[in-house]
Amino acid sequence: MSNKKSVLITGASSGIGKACAIYLAEQGFKVYAGIRKETDREMLLKEDHGLLTPIILDVVKAETIIDAVNTISEDTEYSLWGLVNNAGIGISGVLEAIPAEELRRLLEVNVIGLHAVTRAFLPLLRKSHGRIVNIGSISSYIGSPGSSSYSASKFAVRGFTDALRLELQPFGMHVSLIAPGAIQSAIWEKSKAYKKKLRKNTSPEVLKTNHLFVQYSENIINQVKPIPALFVAKAVAHALTKPKPKYVYVIGKDAKLIMRMLKLPKRLFNWLILKHITLEAKRSHP
Secondary structure (H helix, E strand, O other), X not given: OOOEEEEEEOOOOOHHHHHHHHHHHHOOOEEEEEEXXXXXXXXXXXXXXXXXXXXXXXXXXXXXXXXXXXXXXXXOOEEEEEEEEOOOOOOOOOHHHOOHHHHHHHHHHXXXXXXXXXXXXXXXXXXXXXXXXXXXXXXXXXXXXXXXXXXXXXXXXXXXXXXXXXXXHHHOOEEEEEEEOOEOOHHHHHHHHHHHHHHHHOOXXXXXXXXXXXXXXXHXXXXXXXXXXXXXXXXHHHHHHOOOOOOEEEEOHHHHHHHHHOOOOHXXXXXXXXXXXXXXXXHHOO
């Protein structure tokens, strides 16, 4: 087996995925950067340091997963050491505003796509005793008002990660979860656009009934100050290189604060969240 190592990253055309691809290539990994469109190839190659290889991979299209497995299997110089499951979409809103088909689309990408890619590449990773890093979210731990659909997908990623870690431990493999808070990424602008679309397409009755939480979720998007995606990339590198990687990497002050708050009794935690939302509403509409 080659001593040279490669890593596959899904959803590498922007945001966290792109930051991970560039940073890991700088650390000496050959990086297969999963992209969905050919137009993303040139953009990534501008950041190339000689070890970055864009590869068409759409996690919801089985044929692209098979093609990616074949391409990486044919690489005799580098053995596949790491899989970074980063591809995901952010759909959030109060439950009554999210149609079932939108939830299906969310789960198809964030959960089923992650499962499909992991399952396909597991034989290669097992051969190298490699590692898997799943990009979750602080929403893997907290279901805040207005984020039930997104939280459901990220809770599933956490459960998937915990179970897979135990399944692969006998093979000397490690599986880590990254749980970031707000990170600078195109997903924030997409989330703002989605919430505008959601408000437009939601009935006035539903908006009126849920106005407190609708307003709160929109305020959060506008008020939060995301940190650079490089923080996540460094955590991913740690998970791929250290002898004893962490099970979970919590990234960002906001995420760490929430994790501390989750140690409170559940009733107290819920009261604090609702109290905060009420105060925010009063500030917005004094």
